[in-house]
Amino acid sequence: DSGNTKKDTVQGILDLAGGGGAWEHIGTTDASNVANIDFDSGTYTYSMADYTAVVFYFVMVYGNTASQKLQLDLSTDDGSNYLDNFDQGAHSVDRDGDIEVSGPTGDFAELTPTVLNSGAGAVNYSVCGSLYWPSHQSAATRAMSGQWNITFGDASDPQRVTGFFYTADAVDSGGIDAFRFFMTSGNITGRISMYGIKDS
Secondary structure, eight states: OHHHHHHHHHHHHHHHTTTTTTEEEEEEEEEEEESOEEESTTTOOOOGGGOSEEEEEEEEEEESSSSBOEEEEEESSTTSSOOOOEEEEEEEEETTOOEEOOOOOBSSEESSSSOBOOOTTOGGGOEEEEEEEEOOTTOTTBOOEEEEEEEEOOTTOOEEEEEEEEESSOBOTTOOOEEEEEESSSOEEEEEEEEEEOOO
8 A cells, every 4th residue: 555655654764763752852942142051950851861862953053252162061960060171073164165173172172163253143153053972871981972063154154063072081980961052252142952862
């Protein structure tokens, strides 16, 4: 039956995309000119142990001060403290095909390794994209890593950035349980959504 075949095909696509209940929406923050956007138990109820990974989606995220970079900090104690040793690699391509690479960043991860020339209210110079973080719940005393894929405006020279970062110091079993997004300086505006991925 062609109707059943079509239905089965659509269901198969949904299952492959995580539509069979594998993705759970944890929470969305619509921020306007705030110091940082936090994902911890103070904002949303979740346990990293319930997921194999979490994914963040950025929609029109920008700095309220010009010429800043989007940052990420990670916590192992629900945001009471944040880690102070990261390393990363990034590959960015601008509209002219020029390539830029970023190195270590110290006590945070830089999701935009070059300057995000946003400026107050300049939403056309904003970050869109995603960040993937495995839960690592059983990986005791190991460095932990994530990856991102974003685009952002840099004045008249928009860029696409793919990159990875890891905690240069080992993290005990239990892993990362809180995330903080912020700008190098000044406040941040935009929407960030957090999803949890389960095996089934």
